[in-house]
Amino acid sequence: MGMDKVDQALGILHVLPSLFPSSSAAPKKLGHASEALVHVLQEKEDPNDYRKRPLSCPVLILSTSNCLLAVGDVPITMLPKDKVTVAYYYTLHLTYPRCVATLLSVIQTEVLLDTIHERDLTPSFKKSMADWKVFVGK
Template identity: 75%
Template sequence: MAKHYRTLQSLCKKKTPNRESVSQLLDLKSSARREFIDSDSFCEEDRHKKILEDIGHVMEELQRILDKNNIYYIDELKGRWDDFCQKVQFFGVWKKLLKPPVGMDKVEQAVSILRVLPSLFPSSSAPLKKLGHVSEALVHVLEEKEDPNDYLKKRRLSCPVLIVSLSNCLLAVRDVPITTLPKDKVTQGVLYLVAYYYALH
């Protein structure tokens, strides 16, 4: 696996990395890589550093884990997420946990849905007291003058999180920012969040 990661790193460090070569190498070593990631070969706090920081490859990893023979899996997943959001919105309004989306743009709707998901589908285990609101495990909406780096340093959870500010979205794992997206791509950010949950097991 050390040789595998060295080869991947050398391919990714090139000025114009060959995406197909990286994908092919990831395909060839998929099961061995999953065993390595799931093993105790490195500390839990270093686990995210061993995962590729290229979002495209993490999405491909999600496809390898869930439906490796379906080349259309990611496109299908995006469609299923849109359908799910519509149903959850209806369910949330019916349960009086969401306001009707009248006058809300798509970003506000998506963030509202993310914030109420844990309340609509509660876990059987109690949330950590230090967590505050249970949705903080998935998404954090920054206050007007709140700094994302300060928030990440204070955050005690190791799971991936989507941080939403006035202008963009930041996907982070532990205290490491992975990628920034325009705010109107928040629904895409949710799919990346799911991909990192699976990739990090």
């Protein structure tokens, strides 16, 4: 309630790994698994600190109107702040971090409607898919 689209999208991204948990925990230095999905560099953070992160996962650096998407310490693209998305993993063929692999596999199959490789049919993915089908009434 009362949140703009960017805050709503970031809120959803933060909670998604809890809804579709993977069997691997996030590295302790990372904290919450949502940090493997996306990290939003806050105004008070040093922009160089994102290079010290334990995973080479996407980072959003926000300004008042734009975002810079970087993977590791490599800037990838600039985009309008209101276009925050998770499809960059899929688009850039990034390996899913284990702590959010189940979530990203569910997004790949259910949102992007892409098939999943047989080796990625993990028990946690199968459980999440069963829970998802019960949730949507299939």
